[in-house]
Amino acid sequence: MAFKFNYYIPTRLFFGKGSLNRLQKAKLPGKKAMIVTGGTSTTKLGYVDRVVSLLKERDIETVVYNKVQPNPSHVQINEGAAIIRAEGCDFLVGIGGGSSIDSAKAMSMAATNEGDVWDYISGKARMKNPTLPVVAIPTTAGTGTEADQWFVVTNEETNEKIGWGGDKFYPVLSIVDPDLMMSVPPAYTAYQGMDAFYHAVEGYIAKVASPVSEMFSLKAIELIGQYLPTAVADGSNEEARAAMATASTLAGMVEALSSTTSEHAMEHALSAFHPNLTHGAGLIMISEEYHKLFAQNMPERYIEMAKVLGYPDSKDPMNFVKALSDLIDKTGTRDLKMSEFGIAENELEALADNALATGMAMFKADRIELTKEDVLGIYQRSYK
Amino acid sequence: MAFKFNYYIPTRLFFGKGSLNRLQKAKLPGKKAMIVTGGTSTTKLGYVDRVVSLLKERDIETVVYNKVQPNPSHVQINEGAAIIRAEGCDFLVGIGGGSSIDSAKAMSMAATNEGDVWDYISGKARMKNPTLPVVAIPTTAGTGTEADQWFVVTNEETNEKIGWGGDKFYPVLSIVDPDLMMSVPPAYTAYQGMDAFYHAVEGYIAKVASPVSEMFSLKAIELIGQYLPTAVADGSNEEARAAMATASTLAGMVEALSSTTSEHAMEHALSAFHPNLTHGAGLIMISEEYHKLFAQNMPERYIEMAKVLGYPDSKDPMNFVKALSDLIDKTGTRDLKMSEFGIAENELEALADNALATGMAMFKADRIELTKEDVLGIYQRSYK
Numbered sequence: 001m002a003f004k005f006n007y008y009i010p011t012r013l014f015f016g017k018g019s020l021n022r023l024q025k026a027k028l029p030g031k032k033a034m035i036v037t038g039g040t041s042t043t044k045l046g047y048v049d050r051v052v053s054l055l056k057e058r059d060i061e062t063v064v065y066n067k068v069q070p071n072p073s074h075v076q077i078n079e080g081a082a083i084i085r086a087e088g089c090d091f092l093v094g095i096g097g098g099s100s101i102d103s104a105k106a107m108s109m110a111a112t113n114e115g116d117v118w119d120y121i122s123g124k125a126r127m128k129n130p131t132l133p134v135v136a137i138p139t140t141a142g143t144g145t146e147a148d149q150w151f152v153v154t155n156e157e158t159n160e161k162i163g164w165g166g167d168k169f170y171p172v173l174s175i176v177d178p179d180l181m182m183s184v185p186p187a188y189t190a191y192q193g194m195d196a197f198y199h200a201v202e203g204y205i206a207k208v209a210s211p212v213s214e215m216f217s218l219k220a221i222e223l224i225g226q227y228l229p230t231a232v233a234d235g236s237n238e239e240a241r242a243a244m245a246t247a248s249t250l251a252g253m254v255e256a257l258s259s260t261t262s263e264h265a266m267e268h269a270l271s272a273f274h275p276n277l278t279h280g281a282g283l284i285m286i287s288e289e290y291h292k293l294f295a296q297n298m299p300e301r302y303i304e305m306a307k308v309l310g311y312p313d314s315k316d317p318m319n320f321v322k323a324l325s326d327l328i329d330k331t332g333t334r335d336l337k338m339s340e341f342g343i344a345e346n347e348l349e350a351l352a353d354n355a356l357a358t359g360m361a362m363f364k365a366d367r368i369e370l371t372k373e374d375v376l377g378i379y380q381r382s383y384k
Numbered sequence: 385m386a387f388k389f390n391y392y393i394p395t396r397l398f399f400g401k402g403s404l405n406r407l408q409k410a411k412l413p414g415k416k417a418m419i420v421t422g423g424t425s426t427t428k429l430g431y432v433d434r435v436v437s438l439l440k441e442r443d444i445e446t447v448v449y450n451k452v453q454p455n456p457s458h459v460q461i462n463e464g465a466a467i468i469r470a471e472g473c474d475f476l477v478g479i480g481g482g483s484s485i486d487s488a489k490a491m492s493m494a495a496t497n498e499g500d501v502w503d504y505i506s507g508k509a510r511m512k513n514p515t516l517p518v519v520a521i522p523t524t525a526g527t528g529t530e531a532d533q534w535f536v537v538t539n540e541e542t543n544e545k546i547g548w549g550g551d552k553f554y555p556v557l558s559i560v561d562p563d564l565m566m567s568v569p570p571a572y573t574a575y576q577g578m579d580a581f582y583h584a585v586e587g588y589i590a591k592v593a594s595p596v597s598e599m600f601s602l603k604a605i606e607l608i609g610q611y612l613p614t615a616v617a618d619g620s621n622e623e624a625r626a627a628m629a630t631a632s633t634l635a636g637m638v639e640a641l642s643s644t645t646s647e648h649a650m651e652h653a654l655s656a657f658h659p660n661l662t663h664g665a666g667l668i669m670i671s672e673e674y675h676k677l678f679a680q681n682m683p684e685r686y687i688e689m690a691k692v693l694g695y696p697d698s699k700d701p702m703n704f705v706k707a708l709s710d711l712i713d714k715t716g717t718r719d720l721k722m723s724e725f726g727i728a729e730n731e732l733e734a735l736a737d738n739a740l741a742t743g744m745a746m747f748k749a750d751r752i753e754l755t756k757e758d759v760l761g762i763y764q765r766s767y768k
Contacts, residue, residue: 010394211630215599246595 009253011136011147011170017242019177020047020137023054029133029172030090032061036080036104037096039066042139047180051095051137063087068096071154071161071275072103074118081110081117084132093135094171097192098143098279101136102151105169108132118155121164136171139180141231141244142192142280144199144252146174154272160358161272163260170256178238178245186232190331191280193228193244196220196251197327198283202261203254205294205301206365213258216250222308223247225323229330261366263290265359266375269351270343272358277341284333289381292321297368337384348379393637395520395531395554401626403561404431404521407438413517413556414474416445420464420488421480423450426523431564435479435521447471452480455538455545455659456487458502465494465501468516477519478555481576482527482663485520486535489553492516502539505548520555523564525615525628526576526664528583528636530558538656544742545656547644554640560633562626570616574715575664577612577628580604580635581711582667586645587638589678589685590749597642600634606692607631609707613714645750647674649743650759653735654727656742661725668717673765676705681752721768732763 014022035051042048043066052062065080084092084107092111094104110117112129119125136146145151150165184192200220203213227243234240267282295302295317302317309323328334343351352375356363363370398406417439419432426432427450436446449464468476468491476495478488494501496513503509520530529535534549568576584604587597611627618624651666679686679701686701693707712718727735736759740747747754 211603212634215603219595219599250596 009147009256011174012172013147013174013176013249015176015246015249017177017179017238019175020050020180021054022175023051024057026173026175028055028058028060028091028135030060032063032087032089033091033093033135034080034084034087034089034107035062035064036068036092036094036107037064037066037100038068041183042096042100045183047095047137047139051093063089068100068103069275070099070278071271072099072106072152073154073156074116074121077103077106077110077117077153080107084111089132091133091135093137095137095139097138097140098145098152101134101138101143101145101171102153104134104136105145105151105165105171106153108134108169117153121153121162122155122160131168133172134169136174137180138174138176138248140184140188140192141178141181141241141248142195144196144248144255146171146176147249147252148255150255152268154275156275159272159354161268162358163264163268176245176249178242181241181245182235182238184235186235186332188278189235189244190228190232190333191278191284192248193224193231193280194284194327194331194333195280196244196248197224197228198263198287199251199260200224200247200254201291201305202263203251203258204305205298205367206259206261207367208365209258213254216254216257218304218308220247220250220254221305223250225309225327228327232331259365260362262355262359262363262370262375263287265362266290266355266378268359269355270338270341272354273347273351274341274343277343281333281336281341284328285336285338286378286382288321288325288328289378291324292318293374293378294368295321338382339384345380345383348383349376351379352376393531393640395558396556397531397558397560397633399560399630399633401561401563401622403559404434404564405438406559407435408441410557410559412442412444412475412519414444416447416471416473417475417477417519418464418468418471418473418491419446419448420452420476420478420491421448421450421484422452425567426480426484429567431479431521431523435477447473452484452487453659454483454662455655456483456490456536457538457540458500458505461487461490461494461501461537464491468495473516475517475519477521479521479523481522481524482529482536485518485522485527485529485555486537488518488520489529489535489549489555490537492518492553501537505537505546506539506544515552517556518553520558521564522558522560522632524568524572524576525562525565525625525632526579528580528632528639530555530560531633531636532639534639536652538659540659543656543738545652546742547648547652560629562622562629565625565629566619566622568619570619570716572662573619573628574612574616574717575662575668576632577608577615577664578668578711578715578717579664580628580632581608581612582647582671583635583644584608584631584638585675585689586647587635587642588689589682589751590643590645591751592749593642597638600638600641602688602692604631604634604638605689607634609693609711612711616715643749644746646739646743646747646754646759647671649746650674650739650762652743653739654722654725656738657731657735658725658727661727665717665720665725668712669720669722670762670766672705672709672712673762675708676702677758677762678752679705722766723768729764729767732767733760735763736760
């Protein structure tokens with residue numbers, strides 16, 4: 001299977017090794033771009049410079065905002081938006097992991113709609129003006145935000161981490177070049193790859209799954225089961241990196257068409273209270289207990305997922321949980337402990353309350369109705 | 385599996401039973417629509433009136449053009465375009481089979497670009513002005529044009545039938561409501577369903593197939609194998625109709641992302657010279673000989689397709705040809721004869737020349753290079 005394709009969903013997606021050079025000819029939505037990035041690896045590895053010079057060749061001016069944090073806060077979104085207005089940028093290029101691309105999406109709204117972006121995200125205010133166009137260049141295989149209309153912003157004052165978005169937030173162009181992902185360290189390759197895995201799985205068990213999102217889910221799950229352990233063990237394996245980049249984008253399309261479930265809401269609560277916790281790591285820590293509960297309640301769906309995870313003749317939904325545990329072992333993430341991220345056992349109830357309140361929409365996507373006790377139980381059984 | 389989903393590729397797709405009523409609230413691209421249709425069943429069954437009144441409720445004026453023929457000719461496209469200009473319509477609604485929606489797509493260009501539309505399609509002239517937006521409402525399960533950027537126009541003077549298009553020709557909105565397909569007679573249900581089948585198959589064996597188009601292809605092939613015989617035998621079977629509508633749209637997405645192959649070029653030659661020949665029927669008559677040849681040359685791909693057509697453990701590419709023959713029998717299309725459509729055996733060489741000349745792009749999509757002898761041989765062995 002060739003891991004190289006273009007796709008239009010409605011984002012124009014250039015995919016594959018070397019595709020960053022598409023910036024030389026691709027139709028771009030403006031004349032002055034703000035490049036939104038984290039300022040560490042994307043700068044050190046020269047990716048930002050490459051983008052700047054590729055755009056310069058086309059007489060497109062650039063301003064670089066390189067202060068994006070792992071869990072982007074509304075304060076930084078507002079800061080970036082002010083710079084966009086001051087500099088007169090007419091589009092954004094988000095390059096980096098999910099936080100950089102999500103920040104670009106959030107800034108694309110904040111730049112054209114006055115006030116604190118949090119007012120829009122929290123529902124206090126309504127957008128009046130069109131967003132600026134966003135170009136997405138992911139350098140990790142996990143978020144899938146390059147192929148969906150969602151972004152996540154954190155409010156550190158209120159410990160809220162909210163996923164928000166809508167059709168206006170699909171990037172106009174996304175370039176997925178696995179060459180930019182070769183140097184992601186093993187632990188992050190695992191966290192990000194598992195994030196994509198949970199996107200695909202949650203989209204598959206969500207109420208709103210469709211024949212198309214289900215296809216994307218099963219293909220992404222299959223690719224991740226097959227290639228993530230290799231990508232973690234040998235980051236220089238180009239096939240594994242390209243397969244994971246494909247899986248991540250497919251899982252993003254699942255996000256676009258289906259939904260995350262309460263698993264994501266439960267993780268958002270963890271990393272909202274503990275911003276040092278990586279999203280993917282948070283998901284891994286709660287996922288076995290979470291899916292044990294769900295597998296009992298929708299056996300057919302878990303059997304289908306088990307089939308693409310090494311149990312082709314599976315008739316037992318618990319084979320999925322076995323395959324998941326196996327994947328956690330093979331990706332070297334078995335030893336993650338909530339306690340090591342500063343999460344105290346006596347916090348879990350507050351976290352359950354936060355998850356249910358802040359992530360209500362994701363709980364509504366579940367095919368079964370979780371009680372606070374269910375949520376707390378998953379946290380407690382996952383705690384170490 | 386729920387056969388009800390929304391999709392954005394970049395067409396906004398409303399899919400499923402009853403979805404025609406989405407016209408009450410869906411974002412529409414203008415204030416005065418020309419409705420493009422064939423004027424027989426879509427009118428008799430009241431679909432055109434329903435669309436007109438649904439639009440009227442929203443103060444959207446309509447003009448009905450109901451003279452679309454099975455193989456739309458450039459003359460009619462020009463005629464429709466003149467009416468659009470005279471009436472000042474700002475968008476089009478194509479409702480009916482592929483010919484109605486394709487005509488709307490062609491008129492969307494002809495209305496804003498002066499002269500004979502054939503000059504643009506044949507490459508004599510270049511489009512200067514933007515196309516008008518098109519809304520597509522398919523009433524058959526076959527063409528898939530509601531989900532792709534292509535259309536086919538015939539020039540009866542020169543016996544050319546050319547597939548043309550580009551990103552500007554994706555419908556802005558497509559509504560796929562299987563309720564509108566319930567009364568398609570058995571023979572046409574078979575021809576149209578098999579057309580979708582060949583779209584999926586050709587897209588799968590084409591050079592430019594991608595991991596995503598392959599997913600769509602295999603799912604469409606599987607659904608058609610499973611449901612087309614039922615849809616033909618019992619048109620009132622809602623599940624079979626919805627499954628076929630899904631398969632047809634998925635096959636359209638394959639068209640959008642991959643390509644047809646020389647099989648379509650060979651059929652276009654037949655129906656260009658014999659406009660009374662239904663496209664799907666033409667494909668059926670040549671497909672067994674065509675795929676026998678290709679199956680030998682790319683066994684892996686044919687084995688994968690055989691697996692979703694009732695040979696799950698297949699190791700023999702010829703199982704696909706068996707499954708195809710089986711499908712031809714089960715859909716009651718075994719007795720189609722070129723001779724009965726007025727095709728004379730001594731024409732076949734001219735048809736081969738026409739296919740190779742007019743359909744060059746489709747031959748280029750093949751993974752093997754067919755000679756004129758190959759093409760002629762397929763026609764001759766298919767002739768009865």
